[in-house]
Amino acid sequence: MVAEKPSPKRIDPAFKNLVLKEEGGDHLLRCYACGTCSGGCPVAELEATFRPHEIIRMSIFGFKDELLSSNVIWLCSFCYNCYERCPRDVKPAMVIRALRNIAARQGYVPNGIKMIAESVYKIGRVTEITDFENEARADLGLPAVEPVDIEKMKKVLKKAGLEKVLPKEE
Amino acid sequence: MALDYALFLGCVIPTREFGLEVSAKKVLEAFDVKFHEMIGAGCCGTAGPIAAVDFLTMAAIAARNICIAEEMGMDIITFCTGCAGTLGKYNKLLKEDEHLREQVNEILKDINKEFKGKIEVKHSLDVLVNDIGLDKIKNSIKKKFNGLNVAAHIGCHAVRPSDIRKFDSPERPILFDQLIELTGAKSINFLGKNLCCGAGLIGVADDYSLALVREKLIKVKAAGADCMCTICAACHLQYEMSQLSLKTKFKEDYNIPVLHYYQLLGLSMGVKPEEIALQTVKIKADNVLAKLK
Numbered sequence: 001m002v003a004e005k006p007s008p009k010r011i012d013p014a015f016k017n018l019v020l021k022e023e024g025g026d027h028l029l030r031c032y033a034c035g036t037c038s039g040g041c042p043v044a045e046l047e048a049t050f051r052p053h054e055i056i057r058m059s060i061f062g063f064k065d066e067l068l069s070s071n072v073i074w075l076c077s078f079c080y081n082c083y084e085r086c087p088r089d090v091k092p093a094m095v096i097r098a099l100r101n102i103a104a105r106q107g108y109v110p111n112g113i114k115m116i117a118e119s120v121y122k123i124g125r126v127t128e129i130t131d132f133e134n135e136a137r138a139d140l141g142l143p144a145v146e147p148v149d150i151e152k153m154k155k156v157l158k159k160a161g162l163e164k165v166l167p168k169e170e
Numbered sequence: 171m172a173l174d175y176a177l178f179l180g181c182v183i184p185t186r187e188f189g190l191e192v193s194a195k196k197v198l199e200a201f202d203v204k205f206h207e208m209i210g211a212g213c214c215g216t217a218g219p220i221a222a223v224d225f226l227t228m229a230a231i232a233a234r235n236i237c238i239a240e241e242m243g244m245d246i247i248t249f250c251t252g253c254a255g256t257l258g259k260y261n262k263l264l265k266e267d268e269h270l271r272e273q274v275n276e277i278l279k280d281i282n283k284e285f286k287g288k289i290e291v292k293h294s295l296d297v298l299v300n301d302i303g304l305d306k307i308k309n310s311i312k313k314k315f316n317g318l319n320v321a322a323h324i325g326c327h328a329v330r331p332s333d334i335r336k337f338d339s340p341e342r343p344i345l346f347d348q349l350i351e352l353t354g355a356k357s358i359n360f361l362g363k364n365l366c367c368g369a370g371l372i373g374v375a376d377d378y379s380l381a382l383v384r385e386k387l388i389k390v391k392a393a394g395a396d397c398m399c400t401i402c403a404a405c406h407l408q409y410e411m412s413q414l415s416l417k418t419k420f421k422e423d424y425n426i427p428v429l430h431y432y433q434l435l436g437l438s439m440g441v442k443p444e445e446i447a448l449q450t451v452k453i454k455a456d457n458v459l460a461k462l463k
Contacts, residue, residue, distance in 0.1 A: 079366035080330035104223035112373035124212035149210035
């Protein structure tokens with residue numbers, strides 16, 4: 001297959017600086033593309049388009065839009081095999097996390113993650129605790145779960161900036 | 171001497187994995203661990219989803235939880251591997267990184283909290299191995315499993331990233347197998363034993379999540395396991411729920427019971443099955459009970 005030649009517009013050479021500044025992306029430029037990360041990646045074994053070393057290369061070259069809008073950055077399961085094995089301590093999983101953070105600020109968040117983020121924002125937890133859960137707990141002799149101090153939690157979330165990535169509400 | 175800990179339950183365990191909460195409390199209390207509730211605690215910062223969208227938010231809500239334990243003057247214990255990873259990571263980062271600490275404390279100021287860096291975050295595995303110790307656990311065993319083949323799945327985040335989770339070898343962990351074998355069971359070898367179960371992709375890329383766990387189940391079955399044993403709530407959820415969905419979606423029946431480690435240990439300590447909520451496992455574990463002598 002002949003690869004489509006990327007038009008100059010799609011390349012942003014400054015993109016790497018954005019990644020380098022992001023938490024987890026600071027070792028980006030150490031990568032010498034050996035592919036150890038992809039070789040030990042359980043997701044790469046299932047999915048030919050998912051290759052952590054390629055994601056890193058694309059970040060360095062500046063394939064910004066292609067990366068941020070792609071679902072590949074959401075396929076990492078964070079098993080940290082690459083993190084342990086990388087001979088250059090690039091921490092590929094953390095680079096992918098940095099890319100997710102950048103993508104999220106630009107509005108690219110998968111629905112599943114958006115739902116969890118919204119849940120944390122509204123109830124302070126990932127999973128809701130209803131009477132159903134508390135009854136099941138009581139049957140097993142467990143105490144009811146204390147509700148989260150949601151007003152204080154919301155204050156923290158607002159100030160920290162989670163709102164930036166949530167849909168507008170209320 | 172009692173071991174006092176601030177108990178961080180997290181989200182998944184108190185709402186989905188009751189069996190883990192019941193059995194962990196029962197077993198650890200037998201070793202004089204005392205749990206103290208963390209009033210007002212919320213989401214740990216969820217390693218996956220929140221981290222995925224905003225780093226600073228994650229650091230701030232992790233710090234808020236750690237502050238609650240600091241005010242209690244106790245180290246945190248958690249049964250949830252994800253929470254241990256998240257809280258452990260931010261506890262370390264916030265202690266070391268002055269700039270991040272200032273940023274986070276500026277956020278926490280509004281709710282009258284300040285991260286001081288006075289406590290440690292421990293996984294219940296750390297407590298089992300380092301605070302209680304294998305010898306003491308060994309002495310508490312009253313009944314032994316005979317001829318029980320267990321496929322152990324410790325879960326990635328119990329050992330990785332190893333610069334934060336300093337528990338065991340990040341790629342060839344053996345402590346969990348040793349803990350299992352204290353009960354007389356055999357921790358068997360199987361292909362891809364230390365690979366990811368796919369739980370990290372639940373809700374994000376469900377097909378891939380199911381494909382990952384299916385690979386594991388095939389290999390566990392092929393190795394002749396009588397049951398699986400997990401210590402992580404997410405892995406446990408993944409192995410049980412995916413077996414149910416593989417059965418309905420693809421007519422594949424693996425029928426491998428998945429026990430929490432505390433259930434296996436509890437049985438071996440002579441605790442009654444209902445006291446460790448063995449009835450809550452979704453794939454019946456009668457074959458496991460039958461091998462307890």
